[in-house]
Amino acid sequence: MGKRTLPIGWIAGLAALALPVGFFLSRGEEPAVPGADAGAAERGAMQSASAEQLRKLSIVANDVSVTEELCRLQCRDDLASLAERLKNNERAARSALKEMRKAHPHFHALAYVGQDGKKRTVGRGAPSDDAVPGAAAAWRDAVRSVGMGRAYQSRALIGRDGDTYFVLGETGGKGRGGVVGLVHQDVLRRVANHQARNLRLREFPDEDKRFGIRAVDPNTGREVDVDSPEENEGISHYRKREVVVRFAEPPTKEQVERMRTETGAVSVKQLGYAFVFDSATMSTPELLDYFRTKNVVYAEPHYMYVTNGAAEPAAELVPNDELYRRYQWNLPIIGTPAGWSFSKGAEEVIVAVIDTGVTLGHPDLAGHLVEGYNVVAPDRPPDDDVGHGTHVAGVVSALTDNGQGVAGMTWYNKVMPVKVLDSTGMGSTYSVAEGIVWATDHGAKVINLSLGNYASAEFLHDAIRYAYDRDVVLIAATGNDNTDQPGFPAAYPEVFAVSATNQAKERASFSNYGDYIDVVAPGENIASTYTENQYAALSGTSMASPHVAALAALIRSVNPELKNTEVYDVMRRSAVDLGPAGRDPYFGYGQIDVARALQLASGKAPQEAAADGEAERTVGGGSFLERLLHALLGM
Structure with missing residues (x-):
């Protein structure tokens, strides 16, 4: 099963639609009517799941939107600080720009514009419209603006790769000259995909051969197939062909080696009292059956975990952090x-x-x-x-x-x-x-x-x-x-x-x-x-x-x-x-x-x-x- 990504534009569009569509779906929920067709309950569940997904998409859209603002603000501050530092030290421009790109790789191109209007460029050089349509004109506008002592920010530019870019120019204070940069906002795509996984907007983990993972219902122990994001609810995942075992009595080296051979284990790891057996030949259920005959405290699948905030006080401190x-x-x-x-x-x-x-x-x-x-x-x-x-x-x-x-x-x-x-x-x-x-x-x-x-x-x-x-x-x-x-x-x-x-x-x-x-x-x-x-x-x-x-x-x-x-x-x-008053669920x-x-x-x-x-x-x-x-x- 291949990984899927969420296009930024699609998420942003859903941000505007999530509330009204969610409201519409919630109004469609009606009390059960005796004799209604058998598919009504299933359709209601699908509507509920869709409404929840739209609410989550709205949250992701907000996260992406705020991240975009955070990126612009921080990039502005970084370039302004660099421009101010170079005002009286133009000779250090090239090394300073290289250092900036190393620390902040999202700056795809950087140029120092001196008071004489000359540029010193680091990175991929002046951007072209081949990779980012509109970038060349925005770059020229930024250089011209900074050369005249004015800051500059372009609109969002969509690259051929589908990511968002923008051009930024900062003067670092009074006078002409400063720094111009092309910013690759790949962080927006990474946040969108991160949150799609974190909020279970897609089935996760991907159950493919690369990771050797299976899904299981923890209440019944039955293996299940996860084909949609909402099916992740209440489902656990474990590594195929691996089990974790704690023995009632610590086994000897000879006993461990014999169990390794009998299970076809390619590795045996120990942490504390427990052992992890990774077999090349036996499935997880077969390993569990084998070890439950060996006087164990427990034998269980090797589960996976995934990412899931009287005296009056003194006057409140307000820190000066930019954001x-x-x-x-x-x-x-x-x-x-x-x-x-x-x-x-x-x-x-x-x-x-x-x-x-x-x-x-x-x-x-x-x-x-x-x-x-x-x-x-x-x-x-x-x-x-x-x-x-x-x-x-x-x-x-x-x-x-x-x-x-x-x-x-x-x-x-x-x-x-x-x-x-x-x-x-x-x-x-x-x-x-x-x-x-x-x-x-x-x-x-x-x-x-x-x-x-x-x-x-x-x-x-x-x-x-x-x-x-x-x-x-x-x-x-x-x-x-x-x-x-x-x-x-x-x-x-x-x-x-x-x-x-x-x-x-x-x-x-x-x-x-x-x-x-x-x-x-x-x-x-x-x-x-x-x-x-x-x-x-x-x-x-x-x-x-x-x-x-x-x-x-x-x-x-x-x-x-x-x-x-x-x-x-x-x-x-x-x-x-x-x-509700008191502790509640x-x-x-x-x-x-x-x-x-x-x-x-x-x-x-x-x-x-x-x-x-x-x-x-x-x-x-x-x-x-x-x-x-x-x-x-x-x-």
Whole structure:
């Protein structure tokens, strides 16, 4: 099955149509009438699925639209800064332009226009209409405008490859001369395809021979074919011919070798107590039947995981980051600026991002990354080749108040990049489990897991317990299929489960729900860092989860003595109730509130103390909260 991409123009067009068409479809739902034809229910289900897809397409269109604006703003700032730097140092123009293209490959061509009107070009030279119709004229207009001391931006230009381009000219201050560039906005295509996969707008993972993946219904164990995006709901995927086994008694080397031979295994890997057998001759069901005769604690498929936010506080801080005021609605709505008056974080409280890796050279993450690990390719650094992990890391700890890009929720907490998902956004149980164990052993105090599957794998649960027993706070996204089927690892009792809301404090239309939800956080149209030193807006519970991971890091920064169970309780009790009164399956305990949580964690009573009683999913005691609430509130 080949990969499909979403044309940018098609998405943009649907943005205008999504609301009225969705409304029309919803009006078509009528109560069941006895004697109606048998196909009515099926047609109703198809209409519902179509309406949900249109809502998701509208969200993707908004993400792409905001990303386009972010790209233009950041490119403008980058060129203006370069032009200003070259005003008094024209001799450095050629090397500076080369350096800019290396750091920002989306600049396909760059030229310095001196005060004398002469150009020094780096890249592919002046653009031609052969590759990008209209680019040559726009380039000439930009050079002429900059030569006269005026900035320039062209309209969007559609290249022969279907991607969007534009021409930009910046003077860098008063006087003539400056820098002109042709910008390739391939980030729009990458965001569109990323979100089509992330929001399950196409069947994913692609079940082809390259990856050797099969889909399974986790409730029945039956293999199923996924032929449309909506069929991903509640479906899990696993690697064909692989199983994960934990034996009741550790096998000897001789026993492992005998099982390798009998199963035709081409590799046997061990992590902790569990073994992964990869057979060249036996199917997954055959392997399961074989190992269930061997006195095992469990034998299960090797599942795949995919990418899935009393004292009055001081005056709110407003960081000077370029994109903050206009695009980062998500931070003020959860009280982040007010919370910074209690704590901006602490370097020693490290947040591990278990994901696709992180763009290690991104200027808005500089100095905020600690040593990480690449589980997928251990001999390589944990660099991001998807964008998902970089986006998550930026929500947690992009440089704040540095005059550029976006603001992170924490000012000082470090991010540990752990790459467990490959360039397709997929990773196995083994990879995710190994990443969790590695992060725990290397000092992570908080782990963010913006990934998931609908099958509960004991192998992964063992890794979760390993981290939890060592006092790590575990935060996970619930999923983007608008279903109440529990997703894992979010639904494990040791994990804090996060669903998503939008700017109106409503449940995001794609967000999963259920009794296991702890809290919600912003997850729609979230601006953050992205690959190739760029910025993008993405939507998903994957974007909501790092908001909560960052809050957990701030809580542990303001009060390092809190156990992980106590951190969970602080976030539940300080959440702002949304939806039906009390805990509910759509919002859990409510939306996180950074200021309230940090007040509570620091020993200062919040203006309104949530009183939902003992946290149902807490594993272990909550003695700190009990003592504090009793002392402050008489509870």
